[in-house]
Each structure stands twice: as C-alpha cells, then as structure tokens.
Amino acid sequence: MPRIDALETGSSTQRNGLNHQAIEDYLKTIYSLAETETPVNTSRIAEARQVKPGSVTSMLQRLAKLNLVHYEKHYGVTLTDAGEKIALEVIRRHRLLELFLIEALGFSWDEVHEQADVLEHVISEKLEERIADVLGHPAFDPHGDPIPDKDGAMLTIPSQSLTALAVGETAQVARITDDANSEMLRYLGSLGLIPGSTVTILTVAPFEGPLTINIEGQEKIVGYAVAKAVLVTPA
Numbered sequence: 001m002p003r004i005d006a007l008e009t010g011s012s013t014q015r016n017g018l019n020h021q022a023i024e025d026y027l028k029t030i031y032s033l034a035e036t037e038t039p040v041n042t043s044r045i046a047e048a049r050q051v052k053p054g055s056v057t058s059m060l061q062r063l064a065k066l067n068l069v070h071y072e073k074h075y076g077v078t079l080t081d082a083g084e085k086i087a088l089e090v091i092r093r094h095r096l097l098e099l100f101l102i103e104a105l106g107f108s109w110d111e112v113h114e115q116a117d118v119l120e121h122v123i124s125e126k127l128e129e130r131i132a133d134v135l136g137h138p139a140f141d142p143h144g145d146p147i148p149d150k151d152g153a154m155l156t157i158p159s160q161s162l163t164a165l166a167v168g169e170t171a172q173v174a175r176i177t178d179d180a181n182s183e184m185l186r187y188l189g190s191l192g193l194i195p196g197s198t199v200t201i202l203t204v205a206p207f208e209g210p211l212t213i214n215i216e217g218q219e220k221i222v223g224y225a226v227a228k229a230v231l232v233t234p235a
C-alpha cells in the first residue's frame with residue numbers, strides 16, 4: 001500500500017511544511033467522520049481534532065494541493081483515492097498495534113489507544129506485517145473495530161447504538177465507538193460491556209435518561225451517553 005513516505009521528495013519528515021503525522025491524522029479523522037456523513041464539513045473536523053476551524057481550512061487547502069482530498073469551502077471535504085488509501089493504512093497500523101499491545105505486551109484495552117495513536121505514524125511496513133503475521137491476520141481490533149487488510153479491504157458489520165434498541169430487545173456488543181476514552185473503556189469493561197457480550201434492554205428512561213440492561217445475566221443501570229458509545233448487532 002502507498003505510504004505517506006511515497007509522497008515525499010525532499011526531507012523525510014516535511015513536505016510543504018506539513019509533517020507525516022499531521023497529514024495522516026487529518027486523513028484518518030476525515031475517513032472516520034465520513035462514515036456517518038459525507039462530505040465532511042470543517043466544523044466537524046475542528047471539533048474532532050480540537051482545533052480552530054481556520055486552521056482546519058488551511059490544512060484542507062494544503063491536503064487538496066497534495067491531491068489527498070477534494071475540498072470546496074461551502075461543500076466540505078472528501079478523500080481522494082490516494083487520501084483514502086493512506087487513511088486506511090494508518091487505521092490498519094493503529095488497530096493492529098492496539099491488538100498487539102494487548103496480546104503480546106499485556107496492556108489492557110483502555111491503555112492502548114493513546115499508545116497506538118503515536119506508534120501508528122512511525123512503524124515500518126516490515127514491522128507492521130510482522131505484527132499482522134504474529135497475530136494471525138486478525139479482522140478485528142480489541143474494541144471490535146475492523147482491521148483493513150494490506151489492500152485496504154475491511155469487513156463492515158452493520159451495527160447500531162445500544163440506545164437505538166427497544167425494551168425487550170436482545171443484541172450482542174460488536175464494537176465501542178472510537179471516541180470512547182480510556183476512562184470510558186475502563187467503565188465499560190467494569191460493566192461487562194465488551195465485544196461479544198449479550199445484552200437485553202429492560203427499561204429505558206425518557207429524555208435520554210438511563211437504561212436498565214441485562215448484561216450477561218446481570219442487571220446494570222447504564223447512562224445514556226455510555227450506552228450511545230456501544231454498538232451492537234442482532235444476537
């Protein structure tokens with residue numbers, strides 16, 4: 001797969017004043033925001049990356065010059081084929097690293113996202129492939145997110161948020177949304193809301209109130225925001 005290195009001519013870390021990490025992080029953000037709504041507008045990117053809309057705009061103009069995105073001010077942004085390839089490559093490295101850190105190095109599932117966010121920009125293709133070999137070419141990461149293969153192909157499993165289920169419905173936890181932070185993951189782990197768990201909705205309080213959920217045979221009360229981060233598939 002093409003890597004960002006392939007785009008570079010001069011220095012190994014800079015091109016047009018942009019470094020790898022910034023380019024890869026933006027492409028990754030645009031890719032994941034486009035999963036819910038595309039084209040992606042500047043304010044959503046600014047919110048996701050916690051930067052000012054003005055700096056997003058100038059970044060998008062630079063990415064457009066590199067032919068990594070299509071960008072029009074009042075329309076929004078979409079990834080070009082080249083931009084999408086790089087985004088999927090970074091996502092592959094991130095998710096493989098998360099699984100590797102848990103399986104091989106004994107990290108817990110709430111610790112690995114931050115580590116992977118740094119390492120995803122620096123590991124070589126050789127190391128990436130060795131990790132994939134050692135893990136047996138897994139299709140999912142520890143949070144239930146699909147891992148793209150070397151060609152960028154990725155299994156997508158239709159899922160919906162736990163909050164979309166009706167009272168009495170049973171489902172299986174498929175994945176935790178990527179915006180769940182370590183604290184949230186620890187809490188979800190303590191509730192038993194992890195990929196593979198079976199859940200049944202017992203009661204739902206109105207106005208985005210808490211849900212009572214049977215999680216693997218135990219009755220638990222779960223806040224709305226927490227339940228929203230949990231994606232499920234029919235059991």
Ligand SMILES: [Zn+2]
Nearest residue numbers: 094098113116
């Ligand atoms: Zn992650």
